[in-house]
Amino acid sequence: MAPSMTKALSALTAAFVVAALAACSPGDGASDPADADGTLHVARSESFDGWDPDKAAAYSTYQTLQGVLEPLLRFSADGTEVEAGLAKSWTYDPAAMTWTFVLQDDTRFSDGTPLTSADVVFSAGVWAEGSNYGSLYEKITGVTTPDDRTVVFALAQPDTTLPVLMTWSSSAIFPADFGGRTKKEYFAKPVAAGAFTVADWSPGGQITLEKNPHYYQEGRPYLEKVVIDVLPDATERGAQFQAGQVDISEYVSSIDAKQYGDALVALPVGQVEHLSFNTTRAPLDDPQLRKAIAYAIDYDSITEGAFKGYGSAPRGIIPPNLANWAPPSEAPFTMDLERAKDLLAESADPNVGELELIYDAANATDHLVGQVIKANLAEIGIEVKLTALETGAFLSRAYGVDADLVLWSYGAVSPDVVDPLGWIQGTSWLFTGFETDTVTQQFFAYSATESAEEKQRIVEAVQNEALENAQAISLSEFQVLHGVSERVSGFAAAPWGMYYWDTIKVAE
């Protein structure tokens, strides 16, 4: 061997490895000093959409936003009720069509400046301007402030659901006039009233949050820091979790659930995986055909095979475990091949040919569900072409209602059925092109009535109509999964997966 050359290389490598080894502490994988004083490490696969709530599109962004930019109200741990937050009380006057919110006694922004009703007024203006969510706030015709602590929202029509909307991260409370900064400057590093402040962040990179010393809840948050990482690779995320580098791995796909073993937390079912039919054109404008397909599907296979058992058989199109949820009174679709074939024979044109099913290529479970559907429909003689599309392309076509079949899922982001109802309405009836006048009326009726029974009756009606029309069918009700390390206590997530960081403690 050439001594000079090989020795040099070997020496270099040896030095490199020794230095690397010497830099490590014996045996311990996650011995960051920060952990010793209460740092929570969170990992998810979606990158952060930025601090402007109007731009938020992913659960992980909503989750991060509510930690810093807290809205007036919060949701309960079981996800069925609205709870006090920055506002301690909220009262409805149906005659005057107003909602009156009273703020907690001492509320401040994280820089110490007081939070008053004037800030709420300003924020309401920002919400209404939002290009994405602004339309949701159209029902607010005016905001007045009788005093420092009180805000009155005037409504365009009777609406009992405003508090639910006030738990959304899009209803964040900003300092009036953005504290003297421009909107762009503000959203580069926002100052708000949530449990944490922004220490450091970069989109697509790491976010570091620090405890807000002026948080309105005494003694909270318990954590000093929350560090959020974007790890799109599921195996890497699982590995970091096992190594103790990550305390909470959010929104774990059912396919990767195994990696977490006992540390996996499966929330009550709250998501609906749905198959939407294009009702605007042949052949799926025929309800008989749609029902035929609905009876051909092997729902168990989907729940067991695609969701690995983290779900249950579908009951209706509306996600369960929300306030005022009610099941349909009619029997939901189940697998019945004979019935499916009969319905198909009776349909307007039994020679269906090929149907195209589009889904988001980034979603591995949808890929599996698609395979099941394809196999199922082959049994009744219908060919299905599976087209996986990149997210942007998928959304374009879905919104454009230009594919035969659309496969997706949805759930709530707040504790009330009004949330999914609004989504159905806003997406041309879940991308089916079905008329939305009926559901819009039902939505308004639901919002107007104060009676819980009446609300549930409306929900039941929506569920039944969905079964009768079969414009979109529920394939499975599945669970959101999180990986939570045993170091963590005080973890309480609503069925749709969101939780508050200010209830959490980490053990040493």
Add this chain to the structure above:
Amino acid sequence: MNRYLFIAKRLALAIPLLFGIVLLVFLILKVTPGDPARLIVGLRASEAELQLVRDQLGLDDPAIVQYFRYIGDVLTGNLGYSFKSNEAVTSIIAERLPVTIWLLGFGALLSLAISVPLAITSARRPDRAFDHATRGFGLVALAMPSFWVGIILILTIALPTGWFPVGGFGETPTEHLRSIVLPALTLALSIAPLQVRSLRASIIAVLGAEYVTTARSLGVGHGRIMSKFVLRNAAPPTVSILALNIGYLLFGAVVIETTFALPGIGQGIVLAARQRDIPSIQGYTLLFAIVVVLVFLIADIITSIADPRLEVES
């Protein structure tokens, strides 16, 4: 003087090449479906708002106009602003670049540390046990995809021993060093087999050369023969191969950075692609193209320096 002219000429040729690459990427992004405006504005935005964004970004202008606007910006050092975060693409790249340089640098070093001794030993005793074993190992290593190797290293070394973090890059230089070991090793294993093959072949060829016989006849020691007579002459083809593989190396960086959660250029371009962040994608691609062209140029220069017989055309 010849050499400087050579470099200047090559650089001059590189410019149209870069233009062409940017054009290609530009066209590909234009042709693939999916409206970036939709992703910027959000799912619930109205058509009017979508149109506003499209006007703002000039997405409805003719492709030619958009292309030349972009070229003009690039030449003034402005690579645009990310659709996703509004951060300047140049600063996004500047933030991520060092990580990738760490990875590629240490990876290349490790690969040499592995391949050179193996090649020398195999070449001196060709077709014997060691040579066969090396070739077999090389074949296996070549067949293993780097993300798989990375995961295996994580599962078999990082997790059980805790010596190395399972992912991420750390804050301090010491943490950087610790974090880069396994990724660099993964990269090294993916390119070492090619280097061993090439180096072994050229060493064998050189060992049979007359000037090696001369050296032996003079009684020069084995070590000096290897370093001064053999490797100096055997290296250039391998350097060329290493350089030609720069594209593969960059790709490897993408895969490895994603596997090990390293916040470098590779992970950056994956994220940008998922988010349809066109300015970032174009920026990264331009960077990759520049790197590849530069590396080819440097390899040519090194080869011409190493072999003084190569006359540099004037």
Add this chain to the structure above:
Amino acid sequence: MDEEMSRTVLSVDDLHVQLTLGGRTLSPVDGVSFHVAAGESLGIVGESGSGKSLSLRAVLGLLPSGGESDGSIRFAFERGEISGDVEQVRGHGVAMVFQEPMTALNPTMRAGDLIAEAVRVRSGLSRRAAKARVIELMASVGIPDPARRARMWPHELSGGLRQRVMIAAALATEPELLLCDEPTTALDVTIQDQILGLLRRLREERGMSMVFVSHDLAVVAEVCDRVAVMYAGRIVETGPVDEVLRSPRHPYTAALLASAPSFQGGGGALATIPGSPPDPREFPSGCRFAARCAFARDDCRQAPYTLAGDEHRATACIHPEVLMEASA
């Protein structure tokens, strides 16, 4: 001719070289023996393919891959005897000069650096001292402006200069025995003369022994004291060079002389030796020259090989008298 000194610097006895190429084994050197006395210059002459270069390389163990040698090779230097391990003698008593200086010099090493390597083999001098020695050596082999030339690459030097560099490198190891494998064949005639003159001068100055392999009788005549003629892997005649050239005792030697231009009396057409050397894969039994020999007798084709004679003069021909009669 000087009296021979009693010491035999190189004794090669019954040397066989086998080449294994593509599964077949040949013996291009088939029982060769020669001795070189201290201060003596021995020439080995033969056509290409006769095995002369291989014999020389075998002495230093520098056979190409697939080659193996067998036989006794012994050295007797002033400092002691060595046999068996050729690695020890390389650069420590024996050095070699090759035929093709372009390929024999490392293209990635400057001329001076190569010579310096050789200097270092001999004595572990410091870089600066080695550098001075290099210049000295280059001057001694007649390289003009040695300091400048030392920094040049081989491809920047002319053929003659390259050969001088190689000789300088060989001399740097202060050899007692210099092996030359057709060192002037690749050079043009004027340069050839210069190199030959250089070699002669160096021999005189240093009292070096030399083995000089060539296909050119005239060249051998100029630099050698004794000559051994090789044909088809065997030595067919040995003797003092002027004696052999004046009155050869083997038909092959005579034929060589007849066909060599420099040995013709003026005017006559060049004769060539009819036929061609035998295929090494199928050497005939008996005398290998018999097929082309003008004087062959019947028993030649069965004659076993022996080099008959003494240290001074020997021949492998079993009927040398026939030849001597013909040329009388």
